[in-house]
Amino acid sequence: MRMKSLAKKEVINVENGEKLGVLGRADLIIDPESGLIKSLVIMNNGLIGFGSSKKEMVIDWSQIETIGEETILLKKH
Secondary structure, eight states: OOHHHHTTOEEEETTTOOEEEEOOEEEEEEOTTTOOEEEEEEEEOSGGGOSSOOEEEEEEGGGEEEEOSSEEEEOOO
């Protein structure tokens, strides 16, 4: 899967149904020794990209349950 295909997917916590946002810009943290993905870092800008409010959310790769066509389901442990 390419990073571009992750864009615009909605992130949902499967434990409580909470919508955590829509992926826009994201980075991966990769373990240099194994080459495995450790985390997904999501950068959320202010409302529709405006404003100075920027939030960074780090999701541990092990939290991701499923990556579907339109959503990413994760468990926040």
